[in-house]
Amino acid sequence: MLYNTEAIVVRSIAYGESDAIVTLLTPGGLVAVMARGAKKPQSRLAAGVQLCVQGTFTLYRRSGMGTLSQVEMVNSRRGLREDLQRAAYAAYFCELVAAISEEAPNGSEVVYRLFAGALDRLEMQESPPPVTARIWETKILRLVGASPDWTTCVHCHREGLENAAYSPREGGFVCELCASKYAGNRDPGQSMWVTPSSVPKILKSFEIVPWNRLGSVRLSQATLEAIKRILEVQLRDFAGLWPRSRSFLDSIDEVYPDTQE
Numbered sequence: 001m002l003y004n005t006e007a008i009v010v011r012s013i014a015y016g017e018s019d020a021i022v023t024l025l026t027p028g029g030l031v032a033v034m035a036r037g038a039k040k041p042q043s044r045l046a047a048g049v050q051l052c053v054q055g056t057f058t059l060y061r062r063s064g065m066g067t068l069s070q071v072e073m074v075n076s077r078r079g080l081r082e083d084l085q086r087a088a089y090a091a092y093f094c095e096l097v098a099a100i101s102e103e104a105p106n107g108s109e110v111v112y113r114l115f116a117g118a119l120d121r122l123e124m125q126e127s128p129p130p131v132t133a134r135i136w137e138t139k140i141l142r143l144v145g146a147s148p149d150w151t152t153c154v155h156c157h158r159e160g161l162e163n164a165a166y167s168p169r170e171g172g173f174v175c176e177l178c179a180s181k182y183a184g185n186r187d188p189g190q191s192m193w194v195t196p197s198s199v200p201k202i203l204k205s206f207e208i209v210p211w212n213r214l215g216s217v218r219l220s221q222a223t224l225e226a227i228k229r230i231l232e233v234q235l236r237d238f239a240g241l242w243p244r245s246r247s248f249l250d251s252i253d254e255v256y257p258d259t260q261e
């Protein structure tokens, strides 16, 4: 059976000498297909199986893994392959979305649209790539239900936090009053991270504001570092997400320091 589906390439692995196994994220979820001959440079499939390509994919399926017969590119996302930094971030974005997505047909169109928005933003460089990555992580955490209500104290549920501290053990912010109660506690597991006061509100807006309404986001280095550290804990300890490509990103950022503003 031949059928067409809209999709984005989220993984492409060489198989044998000339084939590739390609994982597509479709609006209905993940689909793995064999792309025969795609690793040969003259193959008509070669361009269409590159990471982050978005288009209409024609698949043939009888039983088992389907095969890819044609790709009509809608967005090649060439900009994501033009420099090492954006390529590394794009690979990370793909790994994250593949980790939280279900196999088709149990996937979610919401995930698909948010992912396409993340790639758009990374490619157009409306914000430095590390900022776009933090926004994407915040949205991923919400999708998997691993983010707290960022602007509410995890202890007393007070809203509108001022001078809050982040508790890595509890995965959320603690208000000034509650944090002072724990100030004398010497248990290292109870340690709190003092962060710039704007951080809870920024995380909340990253989580809920749609990509196209976020505008150009610029953060101070201190704020960006605090957000990065908090999201690392939420991703690793509360969502169980730590893609292999992640550790590579930190070394990449050192090569591109001017993009972290």
Ligand SMILES: [Zn+2]
Pocket: 153, 154, 155, 156, 157, 158, 174, 175, 176, 177, 178, 179
């Ligand atoms: Zn409190």
